[in-house]
Amino acid sequence: MTATKVNQKEINDILFKACDTFRGILNASQYKDYILAMLFVKYLSDVYRERYEELSQQFKGDKERIGRRLARERFVMPEGCTFYDLFDQRNATNVGEVINTTFEKIEDANRAKLQGVFRNIDYNSEANLGKTKDRNRRLKKFLEDLNDPRLDLRPSRVGNLDVIGNAYEYLIANFAAGAGKKAGEFYTPPEVSELIAELVDPQPGERICDPACGSGSLLIKCGNRVRRTSEDFSLYGQEINGETWALAKMNMFLHGMDRARVEWGDTLREPKLIEDDTTMKFEVVVANPPFSLDKWGYKSAQSDPHNRFHRGLPPKSKADYAFISHMIETTTLESGRVGVVVPHGVLFRGGAEGKIRQQLIEENFLDAVIGLPANLFFGTGIPAAILVFKRNRPDKDVLFIDASREYADAKNQNKLRPEDVRKIVDTYQAREFVDKYAYAAGFDELKENDFNLNIPRYVDTFEEEEEVDIAKVQGEIEELEKELAEVRKEMAGYLEDLGVL
Structure with a gap:
């Protein structure tokens, strides 16, 4: 079957049905790891199987020569460790243990790429998957669902990585929809990711970073934007949650972004992206960090070795400006750009946050404030905004866009439509006044407002009532x-x- 005959919806539906095995015993924020890790191994197995068949024909069944060539492939699959080997053992009385051992062997054979990726996933967990009899039944059904012949992910069938990458993103989106408040920890809606990527406009040759990368979708959107014209870009990320970090690693591989460097750790307390004893510098830094994170590391920030908080320390109970400060300090001096999602309180709260905000404006970093619709993000119904910061800005005005009223009103979640994203980007690039939508405020006006960035102060959306x-x-x-x-x-x-x- 050729790549053009692959039905993305059919693959998505098969994978979503496979989730039935775990629904009812675990919530989506928990069972997503079991599904996505096995899908990743299924993909590796299909690639390996096809490559083995090709080499068998080329070397006329010479196992020694075939083995030497397979050892140089993108991923190495140890003998007896493919998905199909697991499927053949689906009736084993210790099938959960068999899966765990197989995953450990795959990880050991690919340490440079996969070290730690499977460490938090236990297919033999009684607490998560039930007592032995129930656990074995569930895992057998799960393996049988993924063995569906329509879920053939060989390169000759899917053509490229888009199909499997899209399927992975589809599952992550559905898990986010069922994960409640946990969803915000690993997922940014694709339309928002696309919007941020358009706003920061990454270019060939640039380094792109997300210091709170979740499952990596925002980084991938930025990479795909550059990839339209060039493969010359570098992706970097850091994620505090180990399970989510593993998803990000697998997500990068499934989108063909093997060179992405994604670190596991707390960005604010211990940044892992270090170069020459200080934080690495990037042309583009993007993030959808957790809103107003409490207990973010205020004490350790007082003696930060990288001097990221020299404009002042954010409050102990709100890390929003800690993330913003980190992001700005990790941009290159020549052309650094930042795109970050924030709650509206960041725009007007006083105290330490007000002082940091004022200094960022006085240093001419703030480029735009874009208000988004409410109920756009999983896990919270509050409206958010995107702040765009730039180094070496030629002007001192700040563009305000109120895009809060233009969206698709979905049943459970509002959604930015392509035309909504396009309007925001076009308005941002034009930087012109648009009645009841956009306004560029000069420095003096910002100062008169005590550097309060509340959008209604600048964009008048009042509709006069008919007499x-x-x-x-x-x-x-x-x-x-x-x-x-x-x-x-x-x-x-x-x-x-x-x-x-």
């Missing part, structure tokens, strides 16, 4: 009352005829 014609309305009321009196009179006549009155 009411009192005489006309009074006439309409009198006419209605007259019609009502006639109806009552007619009704009384009917009732009298019936002997009721």
Whole structure:
């Protein structure tokens, strides 16, 4: 079957049905790891199987030569460790243990790329998957679902990585929809990721970083934007949650971004992307960090070795400006750009945050404030904004865009439509006044407002009510009352005829 005949929806539906095995015993934020890790191994196995068949024909079954060539492939699959070997053992009384051991062997054979990726996933967990009999039944059904012949992920069938990468993103999106508040820890809606990528406009040759990368979707959007014209870009990320970090690693491989460097750790307390004893510098830094994170490392930040918080320390209970400070300090001096999602409180809160905000404006870093619709992000219904920062800006004005009223009103989650994203990007690039939508405020105006960035102060969205014609309305009321009196009179006549009155 050729790549053009692969049905993305069919693959997505098969994978989503496979999740039924775990629904009801685990929530989506937990069972996503079991599904996505096995899908990743299934993909590696299909690639390996096809490559083995090709080399068998080329070397006429010479196992020694085949083995030497397979050892130089993108991923190495130890003997007896493919998905199909697991499928053959689906009836084993210790199938969970078999899966765990197989994953460990795959990780050991690919340490440079996969070290630690499977360490947090236990297919033999009684607490998560039930007692032995139930656990074995569930895992057998799960392996059988993924063995569906329509889920053939060999390169000759899927053509390129888009199909499997899209399927992975599809599952992550569905897990986010069912994960409640946990979803915000690993997922940014694709339309928001696309919007940020358009705003920061990464270019060939640039280094792109997300210091709170979740499952990596925002980084991938930025990479794909450059990839339209060039493969010359570098992706870097850091993620505090070990399970989510593993998803990001697998997600990068499934999108063909093997050179991406994604570190596991706390960005604010211990940044892992270090170069020459200080934080690495990037042309583009993007993030959707957790909103107003409490207990973020205020004490350790007081003696930060990288001097990221020299404009002041954010409050102990709100890390928003800690992330912003880190992001700005890790941009290159010549052309650094930052795109970050923030709660609206970042725009106007006073105290330490107000002082940091004022200094960032006075240093001419803030380029744009973009208000987004409410209920756009999983896990929270509050409206958010995107802040764009730039180094070496030629002007000192700040563009305000109120995009909060233009979206698709979905059942559970609002969504930016392609035309909404396009309008925001076009307006940002033009930097022109648009009535009730966009306004560029000069430095003096920002100063007059005490550097408060609350969007309604700059973008007037007030709709004047149509003037009411009192005489006309009074006439309409009198006419209605007259019609009502006639109806009552007619009704009384009917009732009298019936002997009721």
